[in-house]
Amino acid sequence: MKQMLMKLYILGFTCLVALASCGSDSADGNYNRAVDDKLIEDQVDSDTKNAIDSVAQATAEGNILHPLPDTLTTLLQKRQQPTKVATLTDQTMANKRLQVDNPLYVRGNLNGNKTPDYAVQVLQNDSIHIIAFLDYTQNAREVKVAAYPAQKLNNQYYSPYQLKLAPQDSLVRNPRLQKSMNLKTDGISVLKDNRTTMYLLQNGRFIPFDAQ
Secondary structure, three states: OHHHHHHHHHHHHHHHHHHHHHOOOOOOOOOOOOOOHHHHHHHOOHHHHHHHHHHHHHHHHOOOOOOOOHHHHHHHHOOOOOOEEOOEOHHHHHOOOOOOOOOOEEEEOOOOOOOOEEEEEEEEOOEEEEEEEEOOOOOOEEEEEEEEEOEEEOOEEEEOOEEEEEOOOOEEEEOOOOEEEEOOOOEEEEEEOOEEEEEEEEOOEEEEHHHO
């Protein structure tokens, strides 16, 4: 009888502990009651807080380099002239109005023959060169798109530009001709501050859209 009572006592005590645990606060949020913000604040040490703040700052304002596709990296490595991919300035990356997914390169149908093409901005000496690789899945052909002055900061050169694809069939306004027209191929838009210049391939070379 005593053994039976002892077992019931142990079982009852275990249940009480389990019930108490279900209502406890926990930083991992696995229990019934919502985790207390103050508890999380207490459990996150100062080193972790500094790391979180640094990541947030780098994501919002730091030099964010979007990784290039392997194919594009290989094409750049095969160039005769040593090529360094441009690094964007913090100010350029912080400009939310111009923010695009891949500001260093675009991929599209730039020559209208339904094979994929690339355009990428690279640093050469003190200039930003935008170069295109046409038909890169077959026999890639390199064509110069444009060149712009780089921005010098702390004895290093950076790009203040972003690239954006102008999709084929888009209706765009030609200010010189004072009329709107549809793009026959994908275009390359170069964005800087409040200015955008779009380039289209015509007769084997890229020219500004409003210079056609």
